[in-house]
Amino acid sequence: MTALAEYLLKANLCLVGFYALYYGLLRRHTFFGLNRAYLLTALVASFVLPLISLPEPVVETVSLPITISLPVTTVAAQPTGPTLSDGLLIGYGVGVVLFLSLLLVSLERLRQLIGRGVATRQSDHTLVILPDERVAPFSFFRYLVLNQTDFSQHADPIIRHELAHIRQWHSVDVLLAELVKVLCWPNPVAWLYKRSLQQVHEYLADQQAADKAQYARFLFDYAFEGSANPVANSFFTTAQLKPRIQMLVNPKTRRQSLWKYALVLPLLAILVSLTAARECIAETLAGQAGPTITVSGRVVDADGKPLAGASVMDGRQVTTADSRGRYILKNVPITAKVMVGHIGFEPVLKTVSPTGALNVTLRHTREELPVMGATAAYKAVGINKAMPASADPVATQAANGEVFTVVEQNPVFPDGIPGLMYYVAHTLRYPVQAQRARVQGNVSVKFVVTASGAVNGVRVVKGIGKGCDEEAVRVVSQMPKWTPAKQYGKNVSVEYILPIQFALENGKS
Numbered sequence: 001m002t003a004l005a006e007y008l009l010k011a012n013l014c015l016v017g018f019y020a021l022y023y024g025l026l027r028r029h030t031f032f033g034l035n036r037a038y039l040l041t042a043l044v045a046s047f048v049l050p051l052i053s054l055p056e057p058v059v060e061t062v063s064l065p066i067t068i069s070l071p072v073t074t075v076a077a078q079p080t081g082p083t084l085s086d087g088l089l090i091g092y093g094v095g096v097v098l099f100l101s102l103l104l105v106s107l108e109r110l111r112q113l114i115g116r117g118v119a120t121r122q123s124d125h126t127l128v129i130l131p132d133e134r135v136a137p138f139s140f141f142r143y144l145v146l147n148q149t150d151f152s153q154h155a156d157p158i159i160r161h162e163l164a165h166i167r168q169w170h171s172v173d174v175l176l177a178e179l180v181k182v183l184c185w186p187n188p189v190a191w192l193y194k195r196s197l198q199q200v201h202e203y204l205a206d207q208q209a210a211d212k213a214q215y216a217r218f219l220f221d222y223a224f225e226g227s228a229n230p231v232a233n234s235f236f237t238t239a240q241l242k243p244r245i246q247m248l249v250n251p252k253t254r255r256q257s258l259w260k261y262a263l264v265l266p267l268l269a270i271l272v273s274l275t276a277a278r279e280c281i282a283e284t285l286a287g288q289a290g291p292t293i294t295v296s297g298r299v300v301d302a303d304g305k306p307l308a309g310a311s312v313m314d315g316r317q318v319t320t321a322d323s324r325g326r327y328i329l330k331n332v333p334i335t336a337k338v339m340v341g342h343i344g345f346e347p348v349l350k351t352v353s354p355t356g357a358l359n360v361t362l363r364h365t366r367e368e369l370p371v372m373g374a375t376a377a378y379k380a381v382g383i384n385k386a387m388p389a390s391a392d393p394v395a396t397q398a399a400n401g402e403v404f405t406v407v408e409q410n411p412v413f414p415d416g417i418p419g420l421m422y423y424v425a426h427t428l429r430y431p432v433q434a435q436r437a438r439v440q441g442n443v444s445v446k447f448v449v450t451a452s453g454a455v456n457g458v459r460v461v462k463g464i465g466k467g468c469d470e471e472a473v474r475v476v477s478q479m480p481k482w483t484p485a486k487q488y489g490k491n492v493s494v495e496y497i498l499p500i501q502f503a504l505e506n507g508k509s
Contacts, residue, residue, distance in 0.1 A: 005089060010050035010275040012187045015180075017271050018042035018264075019189045019196075025260045027196065029253040032203045034261060039197050040173060043180050045268075050275045092186065099182045114143050125166050127159075139165045157209065157218055164205035173197050202240055203247050212248045219245060292331040295352055297359040299325045299340055307362060310342040311417065314352075318417050332356075339421070347499065409486040411449040411494055413479075428475045430502060431467030439464055443472040444499045451491035453481035461497065472500050 019042065026035055113135065117128035128145045137146045139162040150158055165171070177194035184190035209215035299310040299321045306325025311318055314329060314336045321327040329338065332352055341347030345362035352358065413420040444462040447455050458477045463469035476498060484491040 007050050008092075008184070011046050012184055012190075013274065014046035014049050014271050015042070015184060015187060015193070016189050017267060018046060019192060021263060021267055022196065023192075025263065029257060029260075030203075030247065030250065031253060031258070031261075032200055032207070034258075036173070036197070036200045036204065038261065038264070039193060039200065040176065043176055043193060046180075049268075049271055052272060052275065095185045096182055099185050103178050103182060110140060114140070114145060117145060119143075125163060137162060139163075139171070141169075141171045142166055154218075157215060160208050160210075161205045164208045165201060168201075168204060170201040170204075173201065199240055199243065202244050206244055206248055209248070215248065291334050293334055293352065293354075293356045295329045295332045295338060295356045295358050296327065297357055299327065299342070299360050299362065301345070302361060302363050307342045307345070310340060310345075310360075310362070312338060312340050312360075313417060313421070314338050349501070408488070411453070411485040412483040414482070423479065424475060424498075424500060427478070428471060428500065431471050434464075434466035434468050434502065435504070437466050438504060439466040439468065440503050441468075442499050442501050443468050444497055445472050445476045446495065446497050447476055448493050448495050449482045449484065450493045451484050453484040453491075455479045455482070457495075464502065468502050475500075 018038075022035070022038060022042070026038060029035065113130070114128055116132075117130040120127045120129075125139075125142045125144050128143055129151050130145060130147050133147045133149050135145070135147050137144075137150050137158050139145065144159065144162045144166060146155070146158060174194065174197065177197050181190050181194060206212075206215065295312075295314075299307045299312065301307055306321070306323065308321055308323045308325060310321040310325065310327070312321065312327045312329055313319070314332045319327050319329050332338065334352060334354070336352055338350050338352055338358060339347060340350065340360045340362065342362055345364055348360060348362065350358055350360060413423070441464040442462065443460060443464055446457075446459055446461045448457040450456050455476060458473050460469045460473060463472075485494045486492065
């Protein structure tokens with residue numbers, strides 16, 4: 001699932017939650033101003049809450065040299081052609097374009113309709129008289145539109161009503177609701193927001209009537225079969241006649257009922273927890289639910305020596321090996337694969353056995369040894385900085401032209417190493433050209449996490465061709481911002497190497 005699809009899913013979830021509270025507890029109240037404010041706030045909050053990210057309670061970091069070999073991320077071949085998610089996104093985009101076009105057409109027709117009338121500018125509005133009696137009275141921003149018959153026979157109650165729409169800027173609400181409909185058109189609740197807002201608008205405007213009983217009889221007797229533009233505030237619609245008359249004659253809601261509006265606070269807490277719990281959502285989308293086991297074992301090198309500090313992870317959690325190379329990873333799905341890596345060693349991907357026992361032997365990585373050796377040489381003579389920016393084409397793009405070898409606080413990807421693995425695995429696509437040529441192997445991408453947290457200087461240090469190198473660079477270049485590294489209390493730049501393994505499972509897509 002792409003970031004856009006996940007964001008829209010969360011936004012629609014918020015729309016449903018807020019509207020459920022309004023429909024169940026608030027819509028029958030006579031606190032019309034509060035109901036309007038609630039609906040508008042719900043529309044805006046539904047698109048803001050998904051942007052909130054709750055901080056992790058604990059982020060474990062280990063001081064490492066400048067060039068860090070991250071755990072390998074294995075990406076199996078994707079089916080050729082568009083996937084189901086691609087088709088859904090394309091269908092969604094077509095719907096957005098269609099409904100946006102309909103909205104623009106409605107606005108243009110409204111402009112043309114207003115232009116056909118005789119306009120008279122007043123202090124706070126512009127009165128437009130139309131000769132066509134089939135057009136129902138309506139208002140749009142500062143324009144108040146009546147046909148000639150209504151202007152001569154029913155001018156006072158209609159103008160009083162429409163001026164309330166104009167002075168309270170109800171047209172802004174309608175346009176906001178229309179835009180939400182465009183963005184969330186598959187969600188029926190998005191359409192209900194506009195209807196509820198317009199209903200509240202009518203209640204507010206009806207309150208301006210001098211004699212409410214007489215005004216209710218006027219609404220009942222007002223027989224007009226015309227229809228106004230959908231983005232305008234129409235004076236009369238048959239569907240709203242009954243609730244408008246009921247609200248006019250019903251007694252006001254007692255002030256003791258105001259406590260119901262406070263229920264929005266626990267609702268906010270629930271929605272924030274649902275939309276900001278990124279790791280839990282990632283696990284659900286990754287389909288990692290089901291029975292779990294405890295995986296344990298030892299991590300050693302080719303000579304059988306324990307590798308203390310080796311990273312062991314299953315895509316959701318990460319642990320490190322102790323001084324004897326032993327580790328324990330709990331609650332691992334029985335269908336998961338475990339990645340094991342260590343600085344200077346080639347990471348490996350292992351399938352979990354039913355017993356949970358998993359011993360891993362790592363071998364030195366040739367491509368990183370010269371870099372690590374150079375770093376060690378600088379440390380031996382007490383130099384804490386890498387070569388000058390001009391000597392390293394990657395370092396030239398780092399903040400302030402410097403890349404530190406050892407930092408007090410390392411940069412952190414959002415949600416840590418599991419978040420990085422999830423991002424790469426769900427963003428990278430196996431190139432069709434590589435699938436057809438049956439190309440497999442590791443692509444190592446070097447990049448700099450700058451002092452601002454941005455990813456810069458992306459380049460391939462080991463590639464396999466057939467589009468895999470370019471795809472790896474694309475994914476790394478589009479990474480979200482990291483939490484930058486710190487040295488002496490200031491943000492600094494650190495260089496990373498990310499190996500990505502392209503693999504064809506059983507020789508098939």
